[in-house]
Amino acid sequence: MRRPPLTAAGGWLAALTAALLLLAVLPSKAAPLPDVSAEQIAAGKRLYREGRTGDGTLLRAAVRSDVAMRGAGLACTNCHRRSGLGSSEGGIGIPPIAGNTLFMAQSNNLVRNYSQGELSNISRPAYTLQTLARALREGINSSGAPMSPLMPRFDLSDADIAAVAAYLRTLSAAPAEGITEHEMHFATVLTPDATPAEREAMLEVMKAYFVRKNAGTRGETRRAERAPFHKEWTYSAYRKWVLHEWTLSGPPATWAGQLDALYRKQPVFVLLGGIGRGDWQPVHDFCERRELPCLFPHLNAPPPHAERDFYSVYFSRGLRLEAEALAAHWRRNGHDGETLLQVYRAGADREAAVALLRAAVPGGEDHRIAAGDTPDAAYWKRLLRRVQADRVVLWLEAQDLDGVAALEDGAHAPAAIYASSTLLPDPALLPAMQRLHLLHPYQLPGQERQLARLRVWAKQAGIQPRELRVQADAYFAVTLAGEALMHIRSNLSRDYLIERIEHMTDSMLYTSTYPRLSLAPGQRYAAKGAYIWHLAADADTAQWVVP
Amino acid sequence: MNTTDHTTRLHLRTLLCALGFGIATLAHGADMGHDHAMHDHSMHDHAMHAAAPQAASMENHEHHMQAMNQTGYQRAVVRYTLPSLQLTDSRGQPVDVAQLLDTDRPLAVNFIFTSCTTICPIMSATFAQAQRQMGVDARDIQWISISIDPEYDTPERLSAYAQQLDAGANWHFLTGDLDSIIAVQKAFAVYRGDKMNHAPTTLLRAGRHQPWVRLDGLTSSAELVQEYRQLAAATH
Structure with missing residues (x-):
């Protein structure tokens, strides 16, 4: 059907007619589902997600007319995404291809009136297996128009196309659990x-x-x-x-x-x-x-x-991010060969950080404070006499730091002491120390x-x-x-x-x-770095470290 | 078509893109005709005007218009002044950008990030294929890909990315601290704020003191090779 011309006089009437026509055909049904097997759907999923064809080889295609590509980078999921609902990047729109969009006719005059760009491709007949095959191999859409050169022209067998069609019909098709009508x-x-x-x-x-x-x-x-x-x-x-x-x-x-x-x-x-x-x-x-x-x-x-x-x-990798930041700082500042004493209490979060940092800094010792112990100044002095380390990390909470300033006294004082900011949310409660640095993935004072x-x-x-x-x-x-x-x-x-x-x-x-x-x-961790913040110096001297 | 039209359509497109094409589900089923859909405008679209360098001088406008009509990218000849910036290569070594670019060797520069799924894999594949097509000539060129997601694209990640592409020693992958990466994008007029808004831009330069040829949009590898040959021929 051709769109009636919207003249000034007939415009509203035509729009109303169009609206009524649209209502009359809503909701339209997708083409009847051909018989598909679970194996076909699984094969289609492999192709969609991993770029692997039915015979186990990697997907091959030409992109932007002559750029040959191969492998998982070509898998449908890269652009159309796991949901099959498309995406956009840098103003380039990737249309949805999940079955209940792809196998239905798409028409959208509202959009088309304002856009003659990619979005106008939304108006097209429902895809069939035949037109899908033509789209995937030749880059011709269901209207017979050439598709964006970004869409790869794939080298695919009939079986592969049937499999991907079967998978697309299942994709984002089931209503999600946890949602009711209201x-x-x-x-x-x-x-x-x-x-x-x-x-x-x-x-x-x-x-x-x-x-x-x-x-x-x-x-x-x-x-x-x-x-x-x-x-x-x-x-x-x-x-x-x-x-x-x-x-x-x-x-x-x-x-x-x-x-x-x-x-x-x-x-x-x-x-x-x-x-x-x-x-x-x-x-x-x-x-x-x-x-x-x-x-x-x-x-x-x-x-x-x-x-x-x-x-x-x-948000972040948690205490691991702090450990990684210190490991990177250690390496970049030439501390290789120096020894590190880590002091911590039992806990999955602290033990993970201790292990990670120890793997990067082999020299030194990890000391776990026993459950009944409350460290005081004498405790810290004894520990430092026994384990002489160039630097110390404290994976401890504030209640364990009462006597920790004693670490800075005497001949065995380490060159720097580091502490986890995640475990010490309020820097104001920390003892005044000359060599204390916070491993701090958060904003500095004044940045809040x-x-x-x-x-x-x-x-x-x-x-x-x-x-x-x-x-x-x-x-x-x-x-x-x-x-x-x-x-x-x-x-x-x-x-x-x-x-x-x-x-x-x-x-x-x-x-x-x-x-x-x-x-x-x-990407699954949104915060990527941490400050190494020397508390005795100005906050703006803190170094941002991305491990 | 007047400028206002451009602007309105551009805004609408941006809005619609931001909706993630949820709109496609708006009117299921009704085939209201697809006369306008018969042409694929995607790469000729005026949205690409957003990618035109704003502060840069545009020489050779005739050619630019012609190129835009025939291909999926726009061409402009521009000069950029680069500040002195320190970036990091995929081996973790510091690289002074001004020094890297202070060369008589031809340069090809693009901007990518390793977790980008839509246009970067194609841009990188285009660089790789153009190098294969050029054979030994490609070795004269310094190919430079600059990450616009520096805190995720560590030297290790860039190195793995380069390996996947089989990149040779004259293809440099650069990252750096966030401020330097923003500064280098601004210097080349490609900064878009959010990395998800980035547009495909390739820059070519024949040698020291030569202007840059700026290609906005995705080129095929044959087009990229052709652009380079044209540039090389014009300056020798």
Whole structure:
């Protein structure tokens, strides 16, 4: 059908006719599903995600007319993303290809009237297996028009094309769990190693945000019921946010079972925020297994290999980041050959950092303070007489530092003492020492303007400042989730939510205690560096180290 | 088409891109005609105007217009003044940018990041293929890829990336501290603030004191080789 010309006189009439026609055919059905086997879908998934064809060879194609490419870099998922809902980068739009878009006719006069660029490609007949094959091999779309030169022209067998078509029909097709017609369910996980004060500080921020969010959504829900057809997809995304507290107990080995039981009782769309000081791996693994986004928990020890997985996104690598920063600083400043004494208390977060730094600095000793011991000045002097080290790292909390200034006295005083800022959230409580440096992935004093939005919001919400890093992390998690959900609108796909977060974190007006948070496809730790901050010197002499 | 049109459409496109194409699900099914969709404008699109260097002088405008109509990229001849900056190569060695560029050897420069999924893999593959196509000639050129995500693209990551591309000794991958990387992007008028907004830009230069040929948009490798040959022929 050709579009009727929109003359000044007939314009509105034509638009109305078009609107009625559009309504008359909504919702249109995808072409009937041909018989496909589970094996075909699995083969299609391998091709889509890994760029591996049915005979096990790597995908081959020409891009931008003559650039030959091969392998996983060509896999569909790179551009169209895991969700199949597309992306955009540098003004180049990658269209959605998930089955319920691809195998349906697309028409969008509203867009087309304003855009004759790539977006005009949205108007096209539904793809069939034949036109899909032509698109993949020759770069001709279902309208018969040439596609963007960015789209690779693939060397694919008929079986490969049938497999990828079968997979695309399943992609982002099932409705995500944790979402009902009127509600969107979130859970926040609290592990037993977080203190009650920290838990309350986090929950207070999250609950206040949810209350305000829902107060705003009430009107949106009403608007959705009366939305004009061209806004339905916008308003239909609004739902009441419901927060569930998932409080874990007992040893980490039992958490997987607890999480599964909680999920069965109440499926959620996202794990948001959350707090834990020690092991978080069981929560991470649960999210990966359930394909459940786990966004920005406040942790000391996030799992080390999150970038091999998809669903968990962290602020930083926690104490490991501090250890890595010191290792890099050590290497870059020529301390190779010097010895290092690490002092710590038991705990998964501290033990991980100690092991990591020890692997980089072989000389010296790791000293664990026994459970019943309270170190005083005499304790530190004895320790230093026994273990003479060039430098000392303290993986300790404030209550262990009362007599630590004694380290600077006498002939055995180390050249520098380093301490974990994550374990010492308030530098004002530290003893005055000449050689103490903080391993500090956070903003320096004077840089905290980024927290201004949080302060104003918290004041309005009647929330007092306490556990500032916990509050700031919780606020970041909820506001980012809010913005990302606004972006994905009614495409309520968990994969797409993660993809939007990968994409938008850098440009967000964020409130954070970190100097800079940045993500990209596949990146899972947003903060990348730490200051080595010599407390006796001016803060602006602190060195930023990216390991 | 007037400028206002450009601007309006550009803003709308930006907005729509930001919506992540959620809009595609707007009107399922109704085939309202696709007459305008018959042409693929993607690489000719005026959104590319956003990539035009603003402070740079544009010589050879005729050629630029012609090139834009025939190919997927825009060409401009520009001069840049580079501040003295220290970056780091993929072996972790410091590199002074001004020194690196103070050479009579021809240069080809692009901007990438290793976790970029859409345009960077193609830009890198284009560099690699252009080098293969040029054979021994490619060895005269210094190929330089500068990361715009320096805190993630450590020398180790860049080294692994270079290895995947089978990059030779005359293809340099550079990272650095965030401020220096922003400064070098600004010096070449490619800074977009957020790395996700970055646009594909390739810069060629025949030798010391020569202007840069700036290619905005994705070139095929044959086009890149052709641009280089044209440049080399004009200056010798």
